[in-house]
Amino acid sequence: MVCSLTCISASQLLTQDQTGRKALSPAGLRALTTQTTTATPDAVAEGAIPPTPKPPANSLIAKVSRPTQQQWSAIPKPDRDIATIPTEFNTFNRLQNRTRSLGSRVELRHDPDHLLKNPPDEASLEMLMANQAHMGHSTALWNPSNSRYIHGVREGIHIISLEQTAAELRRASRVVEEVAYYGGIILFVGTRPGQMPIVVRAAELAGGYHLFSKWTPGTITNRDQILGPMQLKIVDEMDQPVEGFDKHLLDRRPVVPDLVVCLNPLENWPMLRECAQENIPTIGVIDTNADPASVTYTIPANDDSLRTATVIAGVLGKAGQRGQARRLKDAALGEVTWRNPVEISKFLEIQAMIKHAEDEAARLNAEGAEQDRANKKIHGVMDAEELEAFKLLQDLERERRSKGGRRRGDE
Known part of the structure; x- marks a missing residue:
């Protein structure tokens, strides 16, 4: 059998074997001997290598396949007259103006800085709750002196009574307004991250001063050394600078605030102690873990929330603005509400x-x-x-x- 196969030429391989199967063609034999994977046209035509099947029309391969250059050229282009474009544009504008008032309209959009830009005159219970003023600390961290400000406990967290918060906030705003009316210096302090724009805005409204960096110990008790290089000026009842006090300012000691508003008393206890030594009244936001005896006027609220700090500082800033407006109005009528030192x-x-x-x-x-x-x-x-x-x-x-x-x- 082997001898007979060796005598057969390659042209005679296109015969039927013993099993009745079709033998390989010379082109197929060359493809097998060279071990190539390229589908040549001859091999595909003679049936040695089956052609690549086309993907179905709804398959992913058919969707992402790019058309050829001939297919692109075969796409019909719209036969459009350029002269009709202005007419169509005018029609579009006319239809848009007719349908502009249809559908829903958003009158009020959410602005995260809305309370900072437009602070309220008073804070309602709904506003305080919406800004998380009622959230206290864990029951394991509470200060027993705050028991009169606590409404209850929920899931291990103390809930602050917002009725107490609203009452104390009204009292503090009244204090700020009267201090501003009598020409006092108001200092807003907030040293936590994110409180810088809050204290700046409150001081701008109340015509006071702000501090958002770390308090320097001795700023009040040792003000001759720390605040000595600071510049001073003398103003009249209309807040206009007065000339002729240059010699007096050389001998005068640095001034101290008449009222301090602190948004985070826990981090500023050195400042509160200095204010207590110099008999300077203070207003502080007291959480359930803080000591209410560290400040003069307490505002029980959540001191960790920037939204709560924005509401409280905004209400106090507006109170100072009202006091300044009253003072300037009376000064224009010839009534001075403060006395010279x-x-x-x-x-x-x-x-x-x-x-x-x-x-x-x-x-x-x-x-x-x-x-x-x-x-x-x-x-x-x-x-x-x-x-x-x-x-x-x-x-x-x-x-x-x-x-x-x-x-x-x-x-």
Whole structure:
């Protein structure tokens, strides 16, 4: 059998074998001997390699397959007249204007900074609850002094009574309004991340000051050293700068706030202790884990929520704005709601005496009454030598006071 196969030529392989199966063609034999995987046209035509089946029309391969260049050129292009484009555009605008009022319209869109931009005058119970003011801390962290502010317990967390919060917030806003009305300095403090725009906005409304960085210990108790380089200015009842107080500002000590509003008392207890030593009233947001005795006016609320801090600071800022508006309105009518400090009053008296003496001396010199003044002493009027001596004594006293203040600060 082997000998007969070796004598058969390749052209005679297209015969039927013993099993009746079709033998390989010469092209197929070449494809098998070269071991190639490329489907040549001859092999496909003669049936040695079956052609690649076409994917069905609804298959994913058929959907993502890109058409050929001939197919692209076969796509019919729309036969459109360019002159009709303006007419169609006008028709589209006319239909759009007719149907503009149809359908639903969103009147109020959600703005995360809405309460920061437009703070309310008063906070209702619904607003406080919506801004998470009632959420306290775990029952294991509570301070027993806050028992009068706690409404109950839910899932291991204390719930703050919002009725107490609203009442205390109204009282605190009244305090801020009156302090602003009498020309006091209000300081808003919030040092937690995210509280910077809150305290800045509240201070802007109330015409006060803000602090969003770490409190420097000794800013109030040792203000001669810490706040000494700070610039001061004297303003009138209309908040306009007043000239002529340069010498007085050299001797004056730095000012301290008349009221401090703290949004996170737990992190600012050194500041609260300094305020207590200097008898400065404070307003603080007290959570269930804080000590209400650390501040003068408590506002029981959630001190961890920025939304709660925004509502409380906004209400207090609006209260300060109302107080400032009342003060300026009365000042325009000639009613001043605040008094000058003792140091400024003394300085004004001394300056008035000096000016009176200078005016009298100038008047007598103009009238040529130098001989009369030498012969007859005018009561209550200083001559030029006495005026110079008085100014010299005043400069020496000012220098002595400044040296004494520096020694006390150094000690």
